[in-house]
Amino acid sequence: MNSELKHFLDNNYEKYNQPSFVAEDPISIPRQFTKKQDIEIAGLFAATLAWGQRKTIINKCNELIQMMDGSPHDFILNHQENDLKRFLSFKHRTFNPTDTLFFIDFLNHHYKRHQSLETAFTEDQTGDIETYLTNFHNSMFAMPDAPDRTRKHVSTPKRKSACKRLNMYLRWMVRKDKRGVDFGIWNTIDPTQLICPLDVHVERVARKLGLLQRKQTDWQAALELTNTLRQLDPLDPVKYDFALFGLGVMEKY
Template sequence: MKFQELKTFLDEKADQYNHPDFIESDPIQIPHRFSLKQDIEISGFLTATISWGNRKAIIKSAEKMLDYMGNSPYDFVLNFSESDLKPIEGKPLHRTFNGEDFAQFIRNLSRIYREYNSLENLFLIRESESSYYHSLERFRTSFLGEKRHRSHKHVSSTYKNSSAKRLMMFLRWMTRRDNKKVDFGIWDQLPQKYLSIPLDVHTGNISRKLNLITRKQNDWKAVEELDLILRKMDSEDPAKYDFALFGLGVAREF
């Protein structure tokens, strides 16, 4: 397809899949259960962290985490005691993300929310930046802290050339603003025009079939390659095309 034909096609697919019905079968349904900003952030971040594999399994595992937190994530993060975490630490949760990882994430979140009102503060980009490449690494450093822990492997590093798919998906959820109400758009200090696609195996494969990227690895260099063409298609909201690429993959139209 020529550029304009491809843009028209992807615009139509983005509009088709960026619809409230999308919420019902997607992990984004978890933060949609809340109205308090901090509850949305915490449940969204934890859900995005375990978002690999089958979507039904992801949702089920996220619901386990909510149950452990009494379905009040922000209150739990601020008021838990170490004795509250003991029953969690020995439990399996989602694939390689276990109860020990979850407990450490709770401790990290508690530390951050005692200093900041919102996780948004840790993702702020600087004036000279035009992507979230450095922002994601600054968040990772702040969130994980200095003490080494097995949970560190669950927060990807763009500085190690990771596409940081799960962090980028979380950013999309919190930052994108439109009238469809799938994404929340509650972080207005972060420019959505600098968002990238949460690139994984599925969106990567569809991107290659559509000749959007040529790079074979699903890494940050591929994200940058995809940014170049998607920002030409929509300079203010390039991340909307995540709905198109993901939807095409789920529907198996290719």
């Protein structure tokens, strides 16, 4: 791998993996919390709703958190049926009240049995990220009366999706550093296993830098990019998401 390219990406990783990055990014939503379960829940909604303009995403996520009385985990566990009526007005793009209420029901079911959402990815099976993402999808849609329409909001490699939003969520929960952006609160999944979130900005910059050759934007493309990044840092390949995203969004590279 070109040492000049590694130096360039390392510098931009250092530049963008900073607390100043948080304010205009959906990760600002879980960053409001210190309780592990609040971080997990707010993070899942923030990642799920992360498409469109970032300002709008953050506003809609804050609206959703307010509907949960500012305490996601407590609300998920202890809400009454009447409390759910307020969510009938919530919508972000194609994510509608049916989807919101199903997510709440799934999370209620999960947290009544588990201390962490990590187990929805890793319970009963260890493996690679493809396995963990498939586990999560299967766990959600094993729920009785799971609406078919919500499946499009929960990606899976089985549909050849690049799983951008869930890979971003896993980066938030798994990566461990002390830079004030990612949380690193999950321990079963190792940072070496993470797959780079492949959004339009990351994809564009990766292609321009010769890090990605595959024409389709799919699961195989996400794997290809991550395997290339592993040549730069085998222990923490997804740290370069900061560099690629920052170059794409902040610098229009």
